[in-house]
Ligand SMILES: Nc1nc2c(ncn2[C@@H]2O[C@H](COP(=O)(O)OP(=O)(O)OP(=O)(O)O)[C@@H](O)[C@H]2O)c(=O)[nH]1
């Protein structure tokens with residue numbers, strides 16, 4: 001990787017980007033639509049890390065980013081944590097696991113709360129990633145907790161999805177049922193220094209092998225990684241490089257754009273739909289479903 | 304008192320290794336609706352300032368038990384200004400002798416809390432100070 005100044009932010013740019021992310025994370029659907037289109041810049045390479053709570057995503061991202069930065073690569077990190085359903089407040093705990101990397105001038109790191117979003121993302125996440133991209137990072141990294149729909153959102157927003165699974169859990173079967181494995185481009189068995197990791201790797205590898213072939217020419221690798229011992233990190237970096245090459249050869253920019261645009265529209269419409277539904281009162285629900293359906297559709301059209 | 308929509312960084316500069324107090328205040332602020340980021344132990348004022356700006360927080364709460372609070376607050380204020388985060392408010396909590404409160408306030412702290420204060424009162428005061436902004 002070439003040593004470059006792209007994506008190395010001075011104090012002013014750092015402050016500006018930080019502010020812009022806050023603005024976008026709070027912006028209503030209408031105001032995002034009103035805003036000027038984001039200027040086109042050469043897109044950064046986007047990598048998503050997802051998996052169940054506590055599986056080791058932030059620790060791994062922190063270590064990888066530290067290594068990338070040492071190689072001269074600039075990286076923007078967006079880490080999304082769930083909000084407390086009671087207070088809407090949140091402890092954004094990803095950053096503390098990345099503190100080796102987060103002092104580096106080549107790194108920009110931001111934590112956001114998923115607040116009230118349905119899919120584990122934060123509002124306007126697509127726009128936030130574009131705003132980061134406008135600062136010319138070589139790579140963007142997105143961390144999300146894998147809950148239900150989150151994996152599919154990640155898939156739409158990044159080029160490479162890394163799914164983390166923990167050793168010694170029944171997760172392989174659960175994940176298979178939920179269709180989670182299908183979104184993964186690379187599967188990592190995290191904390192491979194712990195007992196049970198080889199077994200988990202075996203189960204996952206055979207699950208992937210017998211699962212429906214999803215992408216022609218790309219075999220999803222199942223890697224054991226331990227940040228604790230450093231084992232598997234080189235293999236993971238190699239797999240990321242290999243997948244980037246595969247994407248470059250097999251996916252057009254237009255396809256990527258289409259997928260992201262589709263997610264964006266869906267996200268905005270679903271938020272409007274949520275607004276409509278939460279405006280209905282208990283008395284409204286005594287009306288026939290067909291009537292409510294019509295009313296919600298009309299409500300969507302009006303705005 | 305609601306801190307909904309506010310972002311607060313809880314940071315531990317200095318050398319002491321106790322962060323129970325910092326974690327308790329972090330949870331209380333979250334329960335009041337704030338988004339709270341915690342830095343972990345033994346961070347430099349420069350690092351804290353950078354994180355505060357990057358995370359675009361409204362306030363930084365410094366938890367200090369090591370006794371060098373006046374210097375640490377002064378350094379944090381300076382680094383925040385250099386990082387263009389001069390508008391970010393600073394709170395200080397820990398074992399702070401009464402006679403140090405005044406020097407801390409003149410160094411740029413917006414509020415100073417003592418370990419003996421009720422947590423509800425601390426949260427309410429943080430909310431009040433952030434609302435004036
Ligand atoms: N033994 C071992 N523990 C690890 C390893 N990586 C992470 N952990 C531990 O796993 C716990 C969770 O790590 P995180 O990186 O916060 O996990 P996460 O997936 O980001 O968690 P959430 O963001 O809360 O969903 C921490 O206590 C880490 O120290 C590893 O390689 N080996």
Ligand SMILES: [Mg+2]
Nearest residue numbers: 057058093094
């Ligand atoms: Mg995390």
